[in-house]
Amino acid sequence: MSVEIIKNEQLSKISKYLRYKTIKTSHEASIPHLGSCLSCVEILVYLYWSELNLDPLKSSFEDRDRFILSKGHGAPILFQVLAERNFFDSDLLKTAGENGSYFHEHPPKPGYIPGIEAATGSLGHGFPIALGMALGAKINNKSYRTYALLSDGECNEGTIWESAMLAASNSLFNLTVLIDFNKWQATGRSKEIMALEPLLDKWKSFGWHSQEIDGHNFNEIRNSLINAKKNEQQPSVIIANTVKGKGISFMEDNNNWHYRIPNKNEFSEALKELEII
């Protein structure tokens, strides 16, 4: 798939539609983690519409870029992205949450849903898988790049920092990590549970090319990914400041929406805000 140049207005329109689809599926199939999904919409939309070298019709061709959703509980938005990108028929998403469906809270192991590279959901494990893919590419002289999307609470896991050290010591310039820094975890403020700041300086001190951006701003996402690719010595991290629940006023920065499912009234309020009705 050749990477297209898509205007920010179009990316925003796609983002709004995917917010609608994710909230609808959550409402109808009782799928949680809405706040976590809404904070990373722009990052995923930019990656899948403007960055990753992928082919929905040949989802496992050898030289494809790899994307690992290390914050695996964000799977409901990734499933919508993959459906909209035609990796599979979007009608399949009507089975979400049902017995026997592969569309639940987390991505299943590869081979069940086209475009899914790794089963994730146990936080701290997707990034080491991405690291292995990047190291494999370097050893085998392959040109693909590997991307991983992490969450801030996930950075409390020791495996994140072991992987960060290993990637830097192997100069994995073909690896880009994005952190969905929405400042919340499941049960509270990230800084109150285990302080991460100064997060940018931590990654710098681990030997990473480090940038900090607004994770809802397509220009900043685009420029940071361009800078990441220019660096041919170090792995790159992009700390994306985001808002949990972004896009729906009563969900924004309200961590109840980590687990809550929108009821009928809340769903209809959300539709109004997204100008769907």
Ligand SMILES: Cc1ncc(C[n+]2csc(CCOP(=O)(O)OP(=O)(O)O)c2C)c(N)n1
């Ligand atoms: C190893 C592990 N422990 C606990 C959980 C349960 N859990 C799911 S989401 C979540 C909070 C994650 O917060 P954060 O990483 O900041 O992501 P956010 O939802 O805020 O994007 C937790 C603790 C898990 N999935 N994996």
